[in-house]
Amino acid sequence: MSLGLLGNKIGMTQIFNESGNVVPVTIVKVGPCVVTQIKTVLSDGYNAIQIGYLNVSNKVLTQPELGHLQKSNIQPLKYLKEFRVNNPEDFTVGQIITTSSFNEGQLIDITGKSSGKGFSGLQKRHNFARGPMTHGSKNHRAPGSIGMGTHPGRVLPGKRMAGQLGNKTVNIKKLKIIQVNTEENILVIKGSVPGKPGNLLQIKPSK
Numbered sequence: 001m002s003l004g005l006l007g008n009k010i011g012m013t014q015i016f017n018e019s020g021n022v023v024p025v026t027i028v029k030v031g032p033c034v035v036t037q038i039k040t041v042l043s044d045g046y047n048a049i050q051i052g053y054l055n056v057s058n059k060v061l062t063q064p065e066l067g068h069l070q071k072s073n074i075q076p077l078k079y080l081k082e083f084r085v086n087n088p089e090d091f092t093v094g095q096i097i098t099t100s101s102f103n104e105g106q107l108i109d110i111t112g113k114s115s116g117k118g119f120s121g122l123q124k125r126h127n128f129a130r131g132p133m134t135h136g137s138k139n140h141r142a143p144g145s146i147g148m149g150t151h152p153g154r155v156l157p158g159k160r161m162a163g164q165l166g167n168k169t170v171n172i173k174k175l176k177i178i179q180v181n182t183e184e185n186i187l188v189i190k191g192s193v194p195g196k197p198g199n200l201l202q203i204k205p206s207k
Helices: 063-070 122-126
Strands: 005-016 022-030 033-039 048-055 077-084 107-113 118-120 163-165 169-181 186-190 200-205
Touching (some): 005 048, 005 186, 033 063, 033 077, 122 163
Antiparallel strands (some): 005 022, 022 186, 033 048, 107 169, 107 200, 169 186
């Protein structure tokens, strides 16, 4: 299993393919990431590789976080993430992982926080229809009945109602890599990915 990476969303644009068709793409700055810890079945009960991303000042991290990285002589890193692997012996602590591990045309899964839209009503959050807008109606964007007056006489869990929209972890599977720039560590990915420009993303090969 190939190792995943961390990166930041730069933004969206469009390019022309060989057929002259316009393709919407997302530009993502990926890595470089550093292998910070190797976990094996013998030592931890499972095989995994921990990677770190984005150099920061010592002041940003807690003492336990600094100690964890200093144990392996690795400079302070803001983000740490674990990826399960089948062969942890293929990696070494301090190894640099870049976009060279990805290929053009490869399918990847991307995980990130979606854009937060705050407290939203039923029409925006759940695509509900409106009530009548004329003839004295007072039910333009109201939810209507949300429960029953007799047994069980309560609002059932999971009822679709107004509330927080967005700002949740979203996983988009099988996005296609259009271009790989190993010099700038940039991936050009077909379609959109979660979040706004600057959003932290987790990129790993699709199964």
